[in-house]
Amino acid sequence: MPAVQAKSISCPNCGGPVELRGFAHTLSVVCPQCHSVLDASTPEVEILQKFQAKTQIAPTIALGARGKFENATYEVIGFQIREVSESGDSYSWNEYLLFNPYHGFRYLTEYNGHWNFVHVESALPEQSRSAGKLAMQYGGKTYLAFDSMKASTVYVLGEFPWRVRTGDSVACQDFVSPPSMLSSESSSGEITWSRAEYMPGSQVWQAFKLAGSPPPAYGIFANQPSPYGGSVGSSWSTWLWLNVALAALVFLFMVLSPGRVAFSDHYAYSARLKNDSAFVTPTFQLDGRNANVELSIHTDLDNNWAYFSFALINDQTGQTFDFAREVSYYHDSDGNEGSRSNSVIVPSVPSGQYYLRVEPEMDPGAPFVRYDLEVKRNVPNYGFFGLAALLLFIPPVITTFRKGGFEAARWRESDYAPSLSKSSDSGGGDDD
Amino acid sequence: MNTPIFVIYGAMLLGLTGVAEYQGWSWSRVNQQKVLPKSIRDNPGAYRSSYGGYSRYIGGK
Numbered sequence: 243m244p245a246v247q248a249k250s251i252s253c254p255n256c257g258g259p260v261e262l263r264g265f266a267h268t269l270s271v272v273c274p275q276c277h278s279v280l281d282a283s284t285p286e287v288e289i290l291q292k293f294q295a296k297t298q299i300a301p302t303i304a305l306g307a308r309g310k311f312e313n314a315t316y317e318v319i320g321f322q323i324r325e326v327s328e329s330g331d332s333y334s335w336n337e338y339l340l341f342n343p344y345h346g347f348r349y350l351t352e353y354n355g356h357w358n359f360v361h362v363e364s365a366l367p368e369q370s371r372s373a374g375k376l377a378m379q380y381g382g383k384t385y386l387a388f389d390s391m392k393a394s395t396v397y398v399l400g401e402f403p404w405r406v407r408t409g410d411s412v413a414c415q416d417f418v419s420p421p422s423m424l425s426s427e428s429s430s431g432e433i434t435w436s437r438a439e440y441m442p443g444s445q446v447w448q449a450f451k452l453a454g455s456p457p458p459a460y461g462i463f464a465n466q467p468s469p470y471g472g473s474v475g476s477s478w479s480t481w482l483w484l485n486v487a488l489a490a491l492v493f494l495f496m497v498l499s500p501g502r503v504a505f506s507d508h509y510a511y512s513a514r515l516k517n518d519s520a521f522v523t524p525t526f527q528l529d530g531r532n533a534n535v536e537l538s539i540h541t542d543l544d545n546n547w548a549y550f551s552f553a554l555i556n557d558q559t560g561q562t563f564d565f566a567r568e569v570s571y572y573h574d575s576d577g578n579e580g581s582r583s584n585s586v587i588v589p590s591v592p593s594g595q596y597y598l599r600v601e602p603e604m605d606p607g608a609p610f611v612r613y614d615l616e617v618k619r620n621v622p623n624y625g626f627f628g629l630a631a632l633l634l635f636i637p638p639v640i641t642t643f644r645k646g647g648f649e650a651a652r653w654r655e656s657d658y659a660p661s662l663s664k665s666s667d668s669g670g671g672d673d674d
Numbered sequence: 675m676n677t678p679i680f681v682i683y684g685a686m687l688l689g690l691t692g693v694a695e696y697q698g699w700s701w702s703r704v705n706q707q708k709v710l711p712k713s714i715r716d717n718p719g720a721y722r723s724s725y726g727g728y729s730r731y732i733g734g735k
Contacts, residue, residue, distance in 0.1 A: 476677045484684035491688060495695045518719035534698030551723035555710055564705040564723055589700035599718050623694070625701060630691040637680040 251287050253278060263306070263319045264341050264401050271401035272320075274305075279398060279407055291407045299323065302352070302452075303338055305400045309449035311359055316340035316348055320400035324393045339402060347403060350446065351438065355459030356466060357446050358423065358438035367417075367424060367435060375658055378417045378424055380437070385417030385424040388464045389657040393427075416464055420652075423465035440465045462651045470645035477638040484634050492627050501536065501621035504528055505598070510612045511548070513604040520601040525557050526617060532592050533620040535563075538585040541613040543571045546604065547580075548611055553599040554588055563588045569613075587623055 249262040251271075258275035262268050262282060270290055271282045277293035301321040303309075308317045320339030325332055335353035342348075349360035367380035376387035394411040410429075417424040421440035426433050440463065443456025459466075505526035511519060528535060539550060547570035554563040565588065570580040604611065653659050693699075714721050 473677060477680055480677050480680050480684065484681075484688065487684075487688055488691070491692055491695075495692075499695065520718040520721070522715055522718045532698060534700055553707075553710070553714075553721060553723060555714065557715075560710040560712065562707040562710040564707055565702060566723065586702045586704075587698075587700040588702065588704050590698045597715065599714065599721055599723075601718075601723060620698065623698075623700060626691050626694045626699070630687050633687055634684055637683060 251280075251282065253280060254287055255280075255289050255292065262401060263317055264403060265343070267341070267347070267403045268319075268401040269403055270405045272399050272406075274399075277399075281405065282401065283405075290405060299397055299399075301336065301338065301399065303350070303446075303450055307450050309340070309446070309451075311340070311348065311449055314342050314345045316342045316345070318350075318400070320402045320406075321398070322395050322402075322406065323397040325396045326391045326393050328391065334396065339400065349436070349438075350441075352446075353463065354461055355443055355457045356461075356463035357441040357443055357456075358465070359441050360425075360436050360438040363424075363435045363437050365435075380424055380435075383419045383422065385419045385422070387658050388416045388418045388423075389655070390415040418465045420465045420471070421467040438465065440467060462648065462655070464652065464655065466652070468645055468648045468652075470641055470648060474638070474641050474645045477641045481634055481638045485631065488627060488630055488634065492622070492624075495622045499533070499620045499622045501618040503616060504535070504596075504619045505617040506615065508612065508614050509600070509602075510610060511602040511604065512610040513606050513608050519603065520599060522555075523598040523600065523615070525595050525597045527594075528591060528596055528619050529593050530620060532590045534623065535588040535591045536585055536618040536621040537567075537588065537598070538583065538616045538618070539567060539569055539613055540583045540616075541569050541571075541611055543569060543582050543611055545572050546570070546608050546611070548608075548613070549603040550613075551601040551603070552586075554591065555597055555599060556592070557595040557597055559594065561592070563591065587621065 249265065251260050251262065252258070253260050253273035253276060255278040256273060256276035258273055260271055260273050260280065262271060269281070269283045271280050272278070273280060277298065278289050279291040281288045281290050303318050305318050305321065308315050310316075317340065318338050319341045322337050322339075323334050324337060325334040333353075335351055338350040338352075340348040340350055347362065351358045351360060363380070365380070367378035367385070370377050370379050370384070372384045372386060378385045391414050392411055393414050395406065395408055398406050398408055412427040412429040415426045423438040423440070425436050425438065427436070428434075443459065446452070447454075447456045505523065507523065535554065537552060537554070541548060547568060549566065549568045551566045552564070554565075556562070565586055567584045567586050569582065569584045571582045572579045598615070598617070600615065602611075602613070710721070
């Protein structure tokens with residue numbers, strides 16, 4: 243923006259010089275020396291209001307500072323603090339009035355480190371409802387009602403395109419569609435609509451080339467974009483693709499690990515026979531790389547149990563894998579329990595010639611049991627795939643919960659918080 | 675968790691699953707005894723399994 247000579251007037255209260263940067267747009271201006279609010283619309287420059295604040299406040303962004311927003315340079319020409327008092331609690335926010343001779347006025351608002359760049363809108367939004375809430379349709383977006391309040395101006399500096407006074411109050415209503423917010427201000431039957439875009443403090447600091455870093459933002463602001471907004475959808479989409487990859491992996495190992503039968507045979511055992519129950523099988527060949535071996539036991543047990551101690555022994559090296567499995571099957575009129583079959587997967591068995599040592603055990607009074615043993619080489623262990631599928635669930639579920647938590651925290655600050663929505667809806671949340 | 679971290683986590687998880695499958699890992703409790711005399715083949719009752727001696731009632735309906 244080219245440097246333009248600002249118009250200057252004298253303060254009728256203290257005689258000090260008062261610069262006017264907003265040209266003919268300026269209707270009121272605050273004297274920088276005595277803080278009297280002056281009427282700048284007439285050559286007489288009347289005093290509208292004398293300084294009433296107990297302390298002088300220096301805005302974070304000084305009057306006259308220039309910053310670039312939306313490819314245009316804006317100058318800070320006014321500053322006001324607005325306050326809301328509700329049920330004994332009060333909070334306030336800062337509003338900077340920005341001016342560009344070609345683009346007009348914009349506002350920059352700051353509350354607890356949360357910044358918004360604000361346009362005054364000339365078109366009117368359309369009232370509607372969304373998800374059972376009062377909403378506004380504007381610019382193709384749906385803005386949900388967030389809160390309503392009566393805001394009072396408690397401190398002013400600089401110049402304004404209206405006759406500003408401390409103590410002025412307006413009824414405000416906010417509708418959010420993060421990162422945008424639609425706000426209405428109404429006073430004396432006039433309603434002004436504005437649209438705010440959430441802006442990180444760092445962007446404001448960069449625009450005005452302010453020294454240091456912006457103060458951290460506290461809490462969650464009404465139109466603050468959720469840090470998890472896009473990531474929930476993308477994390478579920480990533481989850482889907484990873485599951486496709488997992489399914490491909492399952493298919494690959496079903497092909498690579500077909501589970502070739504290396505040995506199978508039928509046996510019988512009776513605990514009533516007093517001879518040694520342990521025996522060894524004929525040798526069988528386990529081929530290929532180090533891979534697992536699955537031993538399956540299928541019995542004809544009926545309301546009984548059997549316990550099998552196994553040793554898978556390499557005939558050449560004597561290397562032994564020692565393991566055991568219990569099989570039990572019971573049933574009555576209430577249903578059944580257990581299974582007639584069981585299996586065990588022996589990990590990382592080298593290739594070679596093997597045999598099994600089998601030692602069945604049963605209750606001494608138990609009847610005769612028939613059982614089959616089957617040894618398979620290189621079987622897919624679906625437990626690992628199941629565990630992987632379960633662990634893949636964790637990130638998107640966490641992201642979804644965190645987004646939910648963020649939104650819950652946002653709406654807790656609203657007049658339309660879930661627990662209040664019915665009463666707020668019926669009341670419309672309207673203070674105006 | 676943002677997506678790139680999730681992709682890395684998922685890739686590592688799938689990689690580990692692939693290694694576990696390829697190496698033939700298992701959850702099963704298996705006691706590996708390195709040396710066993712060849713005489714076991716002729717006298718299987720002489721071998722004492724780590725899991726033997728189970729003759730007791732273990733419940734049921």
